[in-house]
Amino acid sequence: MNSPALEQAAGLYNYWIVIVLMMTGFYIVLARRNLIKAVIGLNIFQTSVFLLYVTMGKVRGGTAPIIPPEVAEAQAKAMHETGHSEHGTHALGTVSEEIVGAHAAHADLPGADIIYSNPLPSVLMLTAIVVGIATTALALALVVRIREDYGTIEEDRILEIDRADGLPDDDDEDQWIDADTHSLAGSSPDTPTDSESVN
Amino acid sequence: MTEHLPILLIVLPLVAAPLCVILHQRTAAYTLALLVSWITFGISIALVAQVNQTGVIRYNLGGWAPPYGIEYLVDSLSSFVMMFVSGIGAIVLVYAPKSVDDEIARSKHYLFYATYLLCLTGLMGMCVTGDLFNVFVFLEISSLSSYALISLGQTRRAPLAAFQYLIIGSIGATFILIGIGLLYQMTGTLNMADIAARVPQENGPRTVLVAFSFLVIGLCVKMAVFPLHTWLPNAYTYAPSVVTCFIAATATKVSVYAFIRVIFGIITPGFAFDYLPLDTELTILALVGIFVASTAAIYQANVKRLLAYSSVAQIGYMILGISMSTPGGLTAGIVHMFNHALIKGGLFMIVGCFALRLGSVKLDDWKGAGKTMPWTSLGWAIGGLALIGVPVTAGFISKWLLLTAAMEKGMWPVAVLMLLSSLLAVVYVWRVVETLYFSEPTAKVLKAKEAPLGMLIPTYVVLAGTFVFGVWTTYSADLAAAAAAGLLGATP
Amino acid sequence: MIKFPIIRVITKLLIPYILLFAFYVQFHGDYGPGGGFQAGVIFASALILYGLVFGLDAIKRVAPPIVIEKLMAIGVLVYAGTGFATMMLGGNFLDYDVLEHSFNHKYLPGGQHLGIFLVEVGVGITVTSVMTMIFYAFASRSRFV
Numbered sequence: 001m002n003s004p005a006l007e008q009a010a011g012l013y014n015y016w017i018v019i020v021l022m023m024t025g026f027y028i029v030l031a032r033r034n035l036i037k038a039v040i041g042l043n044i045f046q047t048s049v050f051l052l053y054v055t056m057g058k059v060r061g062g063t064a065p066i067i068p069p070e071v072a073e074a075q076a077k078a079m080h081e082t083g084h085s086e087h088g089t090h091a092l093g094t095v096s097e098e099i100v101g102a103h104a105a106h107a108d109l110p111g112a113d114i115i116y117s118n119p120l121p122s123v124l125m126l127t128a129i130v131v132g133i134a135t136t137a138l139a140l141a142l143v144v145r146i147r148e149d150y151g152t153i154e155e156d157r158i159l160e161i162d163r164a165d166g167l168p169d170d171d172d173e174d175q176w177i178d179a180d181t182h183s184l185a186g187s188s189p190d191t192p193t194d195s196e197s198v199n
Numbered sequence: 200m201t202e203h204l205p206i207l208l209i210v211l212p213l214v215a216a217p218l219c220v221i222l223h224q225r226t227a228a229y230t231l232a233l234l235v236s237w238i239t240f241g242i243s244i245a246l247v248a249q250v251n252q253t254g255v256i257r258y259n260l261g262g263w264a265p266p267y268g269i270e271y272l273v274d275s276l277s278s279f280v281m282m283f284v285s286g287i288g289a290i291v292l293v294y295a296p297k298s299v300d301d302e303i304a305r306s307k308h309y310l311f312y313a314t315y316l317l318c319l320t321g322l323m324g325m326c327v328t329g330d331l332f333n334v335f336v337f338l339e340i341s342s343l344s345s346y347a348l349i350s351l352g353q354t355r356r357a358p359l360a361a362f363q364y365l366i367i368g369s370i371g372a373t374f375i376l377i378g379i380g381l382l383y384q385m386t387g388t389l390n391m392a393d394i395a396a397r398v399p400q401e402n403g404p405r406t407v408l409v410a411f412s413f414l415v416i417g418l419c420v421k422m423a424v425f426p427l428h429t430w431l432p433n434a435y436t437y438a439p440s441v442v443t444c445f446i447a448a449t450a451t452k453v454s455v456y457a458f459i460r461v462i463f464g465i466i467t468p469g470f471a472f473d474y475l476p477l478d479t480e481l482t483i484l485a486l487v488g489i490f491v492a493s494t495a496a497i498y499q500a501n502v503k504r505l506l507a508y509s510s511v512a513q514i515g516y517m518i519l520g521i522s523m524s525t526p527g528g529l530t531a532g533i534v535h536m537f538n539h540a541l542i543k544g545g546l547f548m549i550v551g552c553f554a555l556r557l558g559s560v561k562l563d564d565w566k567g568a569g570k571t572m573p574w575t576s577l578g579w580a581i582g583g584l585a586l587i588g589v590p591v592t593a594g595f596i597s598k599w600l601l602l603t604a605a606m607e608k609g610m611w612p613v614a615v616l617m618l619l620s621s622l623l624a625v626v627y628v629w630r631v632v633e634t635l636y637f638s639e640p641t642a643k644v645l646k647a648k649e650a651p652l653g654m655l656i657p658t659y660v661v662l663a664g665t666f667v668f669g670v671w672t673t674y675s676a677d678l679a680a681a682a683a684a685g686l687l688g689a690t691p
Numbered sequence: 692m693i694k695f696p697i698i699r700v701i702t703k704l705l706i707p708y709i710l711l712f713a714f715y716v717q718f719h720g721d722y723g724p725g726g727g728f729q730a731g732v733i734f735a736s737a738l739i740l741y742g743l744v745f746g747l748d749a750i751k752r753v754a755p756p757i758v759i760e761k762l763m764a765i766g767v768l769v770y771a772g773t774g775f776a777t778m779m780l781g782g783n784f785l786d787y788d789v790l791e792h793s794f795n796h797k798y799l800p801g802g803q804h805l806g807i808f809l810v811e812v813g814v815g816i817t818v819t820s821v822m823t824m825i826f827y828a829f830a831s832r833s834r835f836v
Contacts (some may be wrong), residue, residue, distance in 0.1 A: 029366060038366055046373055053380050066723065121383070124332055128376060130728065131339045135369050137825045138343055142362040144832055149355035158359065199665055206774075206784040214771045217764030262786030 015056040021048035034155045035146065046132045050125045057121035065119040072155045201249070203273040205258040208242050208281065209233050209324050216316040227306035229296060232312040236289040236319060243281040243323075247678070250278045262442050265329070272329030276533065276682035277366040280456045281326045283537045287448045288319045288545050288663075294657035295441045298551045302439045303351055315445070318344035322453045329466070331379050332389045334457055335372065338345040338421070341453070342368050345446050349438040349514065352415075358506040360433035367430045371420030378414030381406050382465070402539055411470070414461050415477070421454035424481075424518055425488025428511045435507035436560075440551030443503060447510055448544035452536045452669035455517050459533070468524045481522035489515035493623035497630065502550055503560045505627055506543065507587065512620070514538045519613070520601050527604030529683035534676045535597035538585075539669065542594055546582040549575055552658065557643065561632065567640025571647045576635040578658055583628035585665040588621055592669040596676055695744075702744045709737040720811045721804050727811035731818025738819075739826045756827050760780050761819045766817025773809040785810070 008014075021044055029040025067075070143153055150158050215235040217240050219228040249256060250273055258271040273281075292315070302309055321341025325334055347366070350361035381387055385406050385680075386397040398407055423431040431451075435443050438450025446454045462471050472478040496508035513535070552575045553568065569576040585592035589598075598621065605614040649655075668675040717730035742750030774784045782789035787806025 026370075029370060035362065039336075042369055045370065047740065049373055049376050049380065052377065056380065056384050064724075097657060121380075124389075126728065127332075127336060131336065131343075131372075134343055135339070135365065138346055139362065139365050139369075141828060142346075142358045142365065145350070145358040146362060148832075149358065162356065201785065203778055206778075210774060210784065211773055212767065217767040220764040221761055221768075259783055260785060262783045262788055 014051070018052045018055070021045075021051065032167070033155050035143045035155060036140075039136060039143065042139070043132065043136060050128060050132075053121040053125045055089040059115055060116045061116035062115045065116040067112075067116075071114070109174070121185050146147075201245070202258070204246055204249070205256060205327050206260065208239060208246070208285075208327060209320055211242075211315040212239055212320040212323065215356045216313040216320065216514070217307050219313040219316065223309055223311075224304060228309035228312045229292075232316055233289075233292045235287065235316065235345060236292050237318065239323065240282075240285040240289040243285045246273050247278045247282050250275055251681075253435065266388045266390040269333055270329040270390060271327045272392075272588055274682075275329060275678065275685050276456070276459065277326045279533070279682050280453065280536065280676045281323060283540050284322050284326065284449045284453060286308075288315075288322075288445060290657050290661060291441060291445045291448075291544065291548070293549055294444070294551070294654050297651050297654055298555055299439070299447050301555050302353055302441075307351070313347070314344045315442075316348050317341075318348060318445070318450075322449055325453050325457055327389050329389055330389050331394065332381065334460075335376055335379055338375065338454075338457070339372055339507075342372060342421075343476045345442075345450055348442040348446070349434050351442065352437040352439050356433070357437040358428075360437040364430040364434045367420060370556055371417045371427075374413045374417030374420070376417075378410045378412075378417060381410035381413065385410065390462050391460065395467075399463070402572065407466075407470075408475075411461075411466055411475075413542050415458075418454055418458045418461065422458060423511055423514055425484050425491065425511065425515065428488070428492070428514075431511055432504050432507040435510065436501055436504045440547065440554050444544055444547040444551060447506070447547050448540040451510065451514055452540055452689075455514070455521075455532075455536055459529075459686065460523060463584075464528075468687075472522070472524050473519040474683055479516050482610075482613065485515040485522065486613065487618075488512065488518075489620045490623070493620055493627065496627045497623065499627075500558055500562055502553075502562055502565070503559050503629060504552065505546075505631070506546055506563075509624070510539075510543055512624075513543070513586075516597070516601060516617075519617075520604065522603055523608055523610075524682050524687075526610060526680070526687055527600065527607055529686060530676065530680045531597055531600035531604050533682055534600060534672075534679035536680065537675050538593035538597045538665070541584060541661055541664045541668065542582055542585045542592075544585065544678065545658060545665060546579065548654070548658040548661060549578045549582060552578075552654050555654070556650055562634050564641070564643065565631070565634050566638035567635070568641055568647065569636040571644055572649050573629070574655055574659075575650045578655070578662055579635060580660055581662045582665070585634060585662075585669070587624045587628055590669075591666060593665040593675070594669070596669055596672060600676065604653050631651050698744055702740060706737050706741060709733060709740070713737065716806075717811065719816050721807045722790050727814030727816075728818050730811075731815045732822060734815070734819045735822030738823050742830065743828060747827075751827075754823055756824070758828070762816055763821035763824060766813045766815070766820065767814065769813030770810050771813075773806060773813065777806065788824070 025041050025048060025150070029038055029045060032038040034182030123172060146158070147153050150161055152158060152161075201593060206410055212235055215231055219231055222228050223229065230418060248258065254274075256273040257265075258273075259265065260269040260271060263269070268470060299308060299311060318341050321337045321339070324337030325341065326335055346361045346365045350358045350363060352360070379389070382394055382398065385399070386394045388394055388397060420427045420430075435447055439444065461469060462477075492508045492511035492515070496505045496512065499505040499508060517532045517535050517539070518534060520528045520530075523529070523532075550560055553565060553572070556575075557568065559565075585594040585671065588594035588597075598617065602614050602617060605611075661668070713730045713734035716733060717727060718726040727789065731819035738750060738754055741753065777786045777789050778784055780789040785806070787803045790802040790805045
């Protein structure tokens with residue numbers, strides 16, 4: 001029971017959760033017969049990726065990545081004294097070295113021993129969640145329209161109806177439906193995505 | 200102001216889209232969209248010129264230096280792709296109003312143009328950004344707006360096609376997201392150049408392998424490489440004509456661009472092609488795809504679907520060029536992106552003209568249209584020649600480059616198969632030509648008028664482009680060659 | 692519609708606090724956890740709750756769809772406008788540092804604060820209106836499904 005391989009596998013339990021969720025979602029999307037279930041499967045699939053990112057950002061023993069105000073003040077004072085707060089464009093590669101150097105130089109600063117979790121993966125996931133919401137809303141809007149046009153959300157049934165109408169690539173005149181009856185529910189979810197994109 | 204050009208390229212269409220919603224009036228929205236798309240085109244031409252003179256342009260979003268901030272990067276490859284994508288976007292909008300009036304409800308026009316601009320934003324953003332996560336975000340902006348655009352088609356199959364595309368496309372995008380996440384885990388950075396410098400490639404740790412596989416498969420879905428192309432025919436067939444023109448000419452090309460970036464900008468070709476047998480796999484997939492899709496195109500009764508299958512085949516040529524990973528092959532792949540965008544854009548515009556006048560895109564309904572719609576029919580013949588790759592057309596340039604690259608590499612069977620596959624293109628182009636010119640016109644066709652000049656002129660501009668760039672290659676093949684050299688040389 | 696007095700009263704009691712919480716999350720976003728997206732969703736949830744309990748017509752009187760549609764666009768414009776402002780002041784797009792010395796400090800916070808505040812306001816407006824719009828888009832079609 002105490003074999004190192006097993007321990008390692010158990011220590012990476014977050015990945016197991018991610019993999020199980022991912023495969024569940026993927027299976028639902030592939031095996032779906034119902035359009036709503038496909039959307040649910042897609043959501044589970046995406047959620048597993050959110051989890052992958054968020055667990056990636058956790059540092060063992062790390063706290064929330066917010067610098068306590070008193071530490072921030074003390075650091076600002078120290079930084080001001082050494083005059084090391086240049087902000088501008090640097091050539092690639094030098095910035096990271098400089099920051100690392102700056103960090104090393106200020107290792108004696110108050111609060112330098114606080115370990116922060118990595119906030120970046122969570123921030124990325126905020127954007128990805130917004131994208132996920134937009135996708136889900138658009139998908140549901142499309143399902144509503146499909147339901148109105150076909151009267152069903154079962155894919156088999158829809159294909160049957162299509163086949164009854166003729167070959168899948170036939171566009172018969174009588175099927176040309178009045179475009180005015182549809183409102184553009186699908187276009188509205190796009191807006192949040194772009195507003196978040198630059199974040 | 201010139202230093203802000205890379206960001207203006209994205210922000211202008213991004214701002215114009217909500218302005219279209221505020222204007223609410225369809226002519227005003229159209230005018231704004233038209234104006235902004237042409238300004239975008241102008242900016243990308245200026246960027247091409249600037250890159251030619253001064254080299255790579257970098258722009259730090261928010262003043263944050265890379266690797267921490269998002270860096271926008273314009274080099275010879277991205278400026279080239281931006282140029283033709285925004286060019287097609289602008290010219291399709293000139294062509295659009297009549298067709299949009301006919302196929303989309305008037306109350307929704309302003310939303311249509313807003314969504315169109317968002318799609319353009321996403322495509323431009325994918326080209327210009329140097330940040331891997333930003334690529335995902337812009338990919339999703341362009342994809343989501345293209346799902347919405349496709350669902351505007353007239354038949355009830357349009358929402359279904361859009362839904363199927365959405366499901367497959369979202370899975371692809373999520374795969375890309377997983378790949379990005381794993382690369383971030385390995386390197387701790389999202390800047391492409393920074394990842395390239397940090398990612399351990401020599402022995403290929405398992406995480407990098409997995410990340411790379413996810414990225415490649417996700418992008419293959421978006422590019423519609425052969426076995427993952429199933430979303431494409433339905434999406435192109437049931438979308439409104441204007442949307443098909445725009446998306447067919449640009450969306451898959453930009454994904455190909457992202458693919459090139461991943462292979463040559465982040466992971467080295469050595470890792471992808473020598474350590475992993477990706478080149479052989481891609482070559483086989485590309486060739487199988489070319490033959491299967493071309494053969495499928497021959498049997499289509501619906502012209503839009505015929506062209507859609509032809510698009511899958513043409514993607515095969517691009518992948519073939521990229522998988523050679525020689526300067527010649529890469530140049531051929533890149534220049535074929537440009538040429539195919541022109542050719543397929545032009546052909547879909549012709550289809551739009553027929554759809555407007557004949558109310559159908561089925562081949563049977565086009566019988567004898569050569570008599571009543573001579574210019575439109577001639578346009579098909581011209582575009583068809585370019586698609587086959589007849590000399591002095593743009594299609595010839597890319598196929599010639601691809602052929603010579605294949606021979607240089609000693610891939611004789613590939614060269615022979617490519618020539619054979621062109622014969623298949625002859626067959627499906629000829630089927631339509633035969634129907635147009637050598638069939639008895641039906642009563643409906645006899646009543647049809649020639650397509651309006653407002654649509655014919657932009658179409659012919661694009662088709663003339665296929666000839667211009669078939670002879671004068673300074674701004675197509677030469678730029679592509681420079682881009683290929685930049686990719687294969689020291690990566691920035 | 693059947694009247695459920697308890698639900699109606701509780702809703703009326705809850706909505707002010709939901710809105711207040713939304714504003715807290717919005718305006719605290721540049722100091723601590725929070726921000727436009729979260730605030731927008733919370734704000735929209737108050738509107739949607741009102742719509743669920745009092746009916747679609749009632750909520751459409753409070754937040755007419757045409758206004759919501761314009762707000763959707765205005766939010767994005769606020770965001771982009773901040774970017775343009777920073778560009779006009781000589782910085783890069785969304786480089787908030789240039790806002791530092793451009794405005795009177797007595798009334799306005801410093802550069803990064805002001806910049807992120809404006810951007811989050813834009814995000815908040817857009818997210819609120821988009822969420823409400825999605826609700827309208829689906830709720831208006833209830834008779835079909």
